[in-house]
Every structure is written in C-alpha cells, then in structure tokens.
Amino acid sequence: MSDNQQASASGARVLFVSPNRIGDSVIASGIVREINRQWPNARITVAAGGPPAPFFRSAPGVERIIVVNKGKWASHWFRLWAEVVKQPWDVVIDTRGSALGWLVRAGTRRIYNRGWETGVPKVEVVSRLMQAPHSLEPELYIDDRAQAEAAAVIDPQLAGGAGPGPVIALAPIAHQKGKSWPADRWGALVEMLKAEPRFDGWRFMLVGGPGDHPPAAPALAAAGERGIDFVGKGDILASAAAIRRAALFVGNDSGLMHVAAAAGTPTLGLFGPTEWWLYGPRGPRTRTVASNQTRGEFAPIEDLTVEAVFAATLDLHDAFIGAEAGA
Structure with a gap:
C-alpha cells in the first residue's frame, strides 16, 4: 500500500x-x-x-x-x-x-x-x-453565518431607503501601490451610471475593509439614498456573501475582485501597471479594463478614464444582465 x-x-x-x-x-x-x-x-x-x-x-x-x-x-x-x-x-x-x-x-x-x-x-x-489533473478553479465556502452577517447590514439599508432594485457592488480599494483608481473617479462613475437607463433603480453597494472609508466616500456620496455602505462591515466571508448578492461587481485589482469572481458575480477588474492577462479575475463571467489594453505594455492607472470604465461596465451589464433578460 x-x-x-x-x-x-x-x-x-x-x-x-x-x-x-x-x-x-x-x-x-x-x-x-x-x-x-x-x-x-x-x-x-x-x-x-x-x-x-x-x-x-x-x-x-x-x-x-x-x-x-x-x-x-x-x-x-x-x-x-x-x-x-x-x-x-x-x-x-x-x-x-x-x-x-x-x-x-x-x-x-x-x-x-x-x-x-x-x-x-x-x-x-x-x-x-498539487499535481492535479485539471485546473483548480477558485471556490468559496460561504456559510450561513456569513450570509446572515451580510443580510444584517444590507437588508436594513434596503428597507431604510435604498430600495429593492438590483445591486452593483463597487470596490474602490487596493492596498498595493499603483492599483487604486482615484477615489473621485469612482464618484464620477456612479453619477454616470445613475444617469444611464440600464441602471434605473439600481443600488450601489460599496465594499471594503475597516480602514477603507476614505476612498469609498466619493462613490457613497454620489450614490446618495441609492447607496449601501458595506465598508468595514464584517469579515472577508461576510463581504463575499454580500458580493454574491450583487448582480454585478466593479473593482480595482484587489482581493475583493478575486472574491467576486469566485462567488460567481459578473466581475470587472480595473488594472493599471500590472499584468491583467495573468492576474485578472478568473472565470467565464469576468472582464478587465486596463489603462493600457496592449498585452505586455503598461500605463499608470490614472490613465484609465471614467468613460472607459463606464463603457466596460455597460459591456459587463449587457453580457450578463441584458443577455439573461433577453433569454
């Protein structure tokens, strides 16, 4: 043996x-x-x-x-x-x-x-x-506790004014240098999405860790009563449960981006001077948008415009929300 x-x-x-x-x-x-x-x-x-x-x-x-x-x-x-x-x-x-x-x-x-x-x-x-015979795709084990913790934050905010519409999760935080799209652009992105008919009635949920309120603030302010604040609310598994409830996810190249993809939420990752073709979100329901879209070339993430991210978000919506609605 x-x-x-x-x-x-x-x-x-x-x-x-x-x-x-x-x-x-x-x-x-x-x-x-x-x-x-x-x-x-x-x-x-x-x-x-x-x-x-x-x-x-x-x-x-x-x-x-x-x-x-x-x-x-x-x-x-x-x-x-x-x-x-x-x-x-x-x-x-x-x-x-x-x-x-x-x-x-x-x-x-x-x-x-x-x-x-x-x-x-x-x-x-x-x-x-692992000497595995196949690719070991990411997998999350979201338990009842995490789902309850997510619901305890999200449901009262929905009932308190955010309303019952679909949710887009936004993660404007990345803790490695050069990976964070400027905070004010997240606010501008939310304003553009609010004015877009595809997102009529949608809610904007900001997700992040305990110290991430400053970069999330412009997007939350732009969202107004349609905003859901999940920044610093619970551990990473509670955040995963919250993101899984969202219809779409848009975020910097970060841990939460990978969480969203593994949770099965259609995911758009924002990239600057890092290898999006290697470190992009994994899975069939994912997209990337980079400050330089040419593989092997780089540009600062500040070169990524609000218009480019807005267009990529619409593509994500049309691929996974619009397509499902028309099926």
Missing part, C-alpha cells in the same frame, strides 16, 4: 500553509477540494493570515485554523513552527514556499516553487503544485 493509500485509509493529517493575502488565498482556494480528492477523509489544518482565515472555517475537511499574523524578524514563522512541529503530518502543502515544509515531519511534501511562475495564471501554478 502506498503512502497516499495508507493516509487516505486512516484520514490523512494535512497541513496546508495558505497564502497570506486575500486575493492569493482565493486563487489557491481550489487546493482544499483537491486535498479531499487526493486524500479522502483528510483532517486538514490550515495556517492562514488573519484577513483570509475566515475563508476556511466551513471548508470541507478543515478541522483547525491557525491564524498567522506577520511579526518582526519573521517571528511568525517560529510561532507557526512551534504550533505544528510536534505533530507528524501525512501531507504538508506550503503555498508560500517557505522552509517550514522541510522542518516538520511529513510523508508527502508539496512546496511552492517560484520558478514555476513562467507567465501562466497563478491558478495554473497552484494546480502544478
């Missing part, structure tokens, strides 16, 4: 070191399903950064989550090592390519190698890490 067969028969103990960022965690989320396929009845321990940790609380086979927040002098790795070193693992999967995977006892090791990043989407690299 092989190591995999023995581990499967007894319920393999799997240590999964997930990416630290929200977007990367979404991209790698298909690993959970693949663990369960390769090692049925696996007992999975996930080591995750604080913000993406809620993704895994209802994932199949996950029995423990270790929150790993970065510390000075890489002290978080020592803390994690102390948590897991005493346990012999059947399988260690390390998406961060750290030394940890080699410093614990393990029967099978799958350690990420940055040398695999050769111009293919990261989902494909993650699939190679």
Whole structure:
C-alpha cells in the first residue's frame, strides 16, 4: 500500500500553509477540494493570515485554523513552527514556499516553487503544485453565518431607503501601490451610471475593509439614498456573501475582485501597471479594463478614464444582465 493509500485509509493529517493575502488565498482556494480528492477523509489544518482565515472555517475537511499574523524578524514563522512541529503530518502543502515544509515531519511534501511562475495564471501554478489533473478553479465556502452577517447590514439599508432594485457592488480599494483608481473617479462613475437607463433603480453597494472609508466616500456620496455602505462591515466571508448578492461587481485589482469572481458575480477588474492577462479575475463571467489594453505594455492607472470604465461596465451589464433578460 502506498503512502497516499495508507493516509487516505486512516484520514490523512494535512497541513496546508495558505497564502497570506486575500486575493492569493482565493486563487489557491481550489487546493482544499483537491486535498479531499487526493486524500479522502483528510483532517486538514490550515495556517492562514488573519484577513483570509475566515475563508476556511466551513471548508470541507478543515478541522483547525491557525491564524498567522506577520511579526518582526519573521517571528511568525517560529510561532507557526512551534504550533505544528510536534505533530507528524501525512501531507504538508506550503503555498508560500517557505522552509517550514522541510522542518516538520511529513510523508508527502508539496512546496511552492517560484520558478514555476513562467507567465501562466497563478491558478495554473497552484494546480502544478498539487499535481492535479485539471485546473483548480477558485471556490468559496460561504456559510450561513456569513450570509446572515451580510443580510444584517444590507437588508436594513434596503428597507431604510435604498430600495429593492438590483445591486452593483463597487470596490474602490487596493492596498498595493499603483492599483487604486482615484477615489473621485469612482464618484464620477456612479453619477454616470445613475444617469444611464440600464441602471434605473439600481443600488450601489460599496465594499471594503475597516480602514477603507476614505476612498469609498466619493462613490457613497454620489450614490446618495441609492447607496449601501458595506465598508468595514464584517469579515472577508461576510463581504463575499454580500458580493454574491450583487448582480454585478466593479473593482480595482484587489482581493475583493478575486472574491467576486469566485462567488460567481459578473466581475470587472480595473488594472493599471500590472499584468491583467495573468492576474485578472478568473472565470467565464469576468472582464478587465486596463489603462493600457496592449498585452505586455503598461500605463499608470490614472490613465484609465471614467468613460472607459463606464463603457466596460455597460459591456459587463449587457453580457450578463441584458443577455439573461433577453433569454
């Protein structure tokens, strides 16, 4: 009997070191399903950064989550090592390519190698890490708790004046330099959408983390009574539940963009000087608009005009809302 067969028969103990960022965690989320396929009845321990940790609380086979927040002098790795070193693992999967995977006892090791990043989407690299026979598409596990937390914010705002119309979710926040479209343009975009007949009666829901109110403020102000404020309201899984309730999503190249695509919401990602052809939202219900639409060339995100984003949003609407209405 092989190591995999023995581990499967007894319920393999799997240590999964997930990416630290929200977007990367979404991209790698298909690993959970693949663990369960390769090692049925696996007992999975996930080591995750604080913000993406809620993704895994209802994932199949996950029995423990270790929150790993970065510390000075890489002290978080020592803390994690102390948590897991005493346990012999059947399988260690390390998406961060750290030394940890080699410093614990393990029967099978799958350690990420940055040398695999050769111009293919990261989902494909993650699939190679897992030696999977197919692409490991992102998958979210949105539980009842997240749905209830989303409803507790959205439903009172709808009842309080925003009304029952379709919702477009907007995420004007990206925490990496050069990825944030200027806040005032989000306000201008909302004004243009409010005046567009396709969006008559639509509501504008702003989503983001606890510190993201300043860049969301112009869009919320423009939305007025048709606005829904979901900025800083709940953890990332609650945000995912809120975004899944939306009919469309438009956002900067960010973790929430990847969340929206994985949730199945038609998604438009805004890109500046980053590789939209590699890091764009994943899935058949997605689009990108970039400050330079020529693959291999770049321009500052400030070069992306309101008119271009407005036109791309109309295309997104027509592809997934207009087409469904006419079906």
